Amino acid sequence: MIAETGHYALILALGVAIVQMVLPLIGTRLRDPQLTAIAVPAAQAEFVLIGIAFIALMTAYVTSDFSVANVWQNSHAAKPLLYKISGVWGNHEGSMVLWVLILALFGAAVATFGTNLPRQLQANVLAVQGSIAVAFLLFIIITSNPFTRFDPAPFDGQGLNPVLQDPALAFHPPFLYAGYVGFSMAFSFAVAALIDGRIDAAWARWVRPWTLAAWMCLTLGIAMGSWWAYYELGWGGFWFWDPVENASFMPWLAGTALLHSALVMEKRDALKVWTILLAIITFSLSLMGTFLVRSGVLTSVHAFAVDPARGIFILAIMGVFIGGALTLFAWRAPLLGQGGLFAPISREGALVLNNLLLTTACAAVFVGTLYPLALEAVTGDKISVGPPFFNLTFVPLIVPLLIAVPFGPLLAWKRGDLAAAAQRLMAAACLALAAMVLLLAFNQRGPWLAPFGIGLGVWLIMGALTEIAYRVKLGQASVSEIWRRLGNLPRAAYGSALAHAGLGLAVIGIVATTAWRSEAILALKPGETAEIAGYTLSFKGVAPRQGPNYRERVALFEVTRNGQAVTELMPSKREFTVERSGTTEAGIHASWRGDLYTVLGDELNDGAYTIRLYFNPLVRLIWLGALVMFFGGAVSLSDRRLRVGAPKRAQAKAAAVPVAE
């Protein structure tokens, strides 16, 4: 019954979504307030219905109802509860239900909290959201029904892929999807503005919080995925330029650019056309990410051709939304008009540079990810595009951006003074240079570029501090005045400084661990010792252990440093009984210097074991940096000026502008 309820709720949700898509659009056209007003309850009902479907699916997973095919394929009675729950989105059908649930959640949020939006804009936004929901609900119902039943029901399920049974990966997809789907808000606002043929600074003010929230979720989602790859894949890599990673990284790059260009639009009423286009591009990249991952096209072009129904469906969705939005853009964008003027050296100019470099970097990732697929489809030639390509194309674009970041916030709007900004950044530059020189002097091994990279990270962090120091007039005003100013600074200023500093932390982590990681690959017998990065590890042997749904062999290392006991590490190899495959669990000791990372390999013939030891200096700064960026976004989001409700003045102004027909 529960599964059928869920299925029924999904179909009802499709009906409601069609209403939400059609009636408000007619309403705004005919200026019928009652038709227009349907958008709000429709969006709320859609969320409730998809919520019911999602809860129904989750209930089937938690109660291990193996008569539901999806549960049988992806779960098992002996699986821990957390992974029964995460199993809901650990598969194609369930993850698409999560996708539309988040979409409906954002729609319901605009319906419920967007009460001070102009009715017309709100109705159009919800109608566009409704159309996205229609497309994806159709996709689920036609090609990916999660509620298909078996009769008779199988006795037990097939389990979940063991590498997915992990706490970080359990929550990675919801955050990633919240990011992907969150960008649909920016898209819907952009399309609504194009339908209206009117856009103003207030529009940017309404769009920014949604984009920021989506960006935060995506940042955290990508960081979780990278963190998981680091400790789960067994050799301490954190980013692989894999197409699936790139699929989530492209919307992040475009979304970051969008956050910055929306800022220009809000403050200066400039870059309107570009911001609209960027909003469309960002969500298009999210759709493309969904397509790449869902269609199987990444495994190989052939896998896609074998079972093309889903892939072609999503491709069609992409074509309609991207093509439609771009056509609308080409038709209506000229109506939007030009905004405020600015000199090349100005805050706006800096943000244009940010957008130029971020979007080009995004284009580099785009080409690197899709070119091999396109080439194979067109000529049949197979090539690989791996990390060396991205290091040569992406990095040269990002480095100048990182150098430019601290200048941006110190330049005035409209016309800035580069020399004055440079002067204020003197202290930051000196510290960064000092870090570089020190590292060059003590750098015994590793690439000579590494100290430069660390200097860049220091520059970013100090630059962020400089901005705050400048704004509170540190060194000029009295202590009490500085305190007063610190209290009065808008939270958005703290938010952006935090985000930029977080970027600096991540850069330091990436550079340090890439350049100075040490590694030892050994065949060790129990009782032997090994040394790495100043640690002495004594290998005590390997013992079996039983987990909830796996067996494992656990190695024991006693770790000492300068004769002092540090910790015990227990890397293991797990064998999952049901799924008949295994995982490697690294034993990791974290310290402020970096991570000692141990991996147990296979037993060799003579009683020795393959043991891998790594020392990854400062590696945690990568994820700490991402967390700080997330936190910066949260601080910015809590700024009163950025709350979901936009200020009254803007509303009055927007309402006063006649609607262009």
Next chain:
Amino acid sequence: MTMPRRYLRTLLLSLALSFLALAPAHAVQPDEVLPDPALEARARAISAGLRCLVCQNQSIDDSDAPLARDLRLLVRERLKAGDSDQQIVDFVVARYGEFVLLKPRFLPHTLLLWFATPVVFAAALWLIWVAYRRRKAAGQSLAPLSTSEKRRLKRLLDEG
């Protein structure tokens, strides 16, 4: 359900999580490591640029697939035989095709790949330049107010 299909599904499921789900990597084994550290470092550098043909976007240096091991041993054999890095890469490409290179070669069919980013960058720069010029030409100059404009502004403000 037959075994191969089960594996295919597992593979797709891993992908489905929109993050790479590589098999746990064991990569280089202790018995492969060359005694000469300089030679071994070269072997690692070459391996990092060669793709494991049966894996999902992994280099042979990171992969624990048997084929990757064979390739790693091959690279080391050629190194011991005194080949240069370039000779070894050419040898592997001759045997396994261009697909094995993680950094595609600069050839007619990869021109677009390599040039796309610089072209996008140049085009974007050009667009920004055109937009800037057009706006300047539109007469909305950034020059400060002239004396007569300032006087008029003052008069208007005084009236209000």
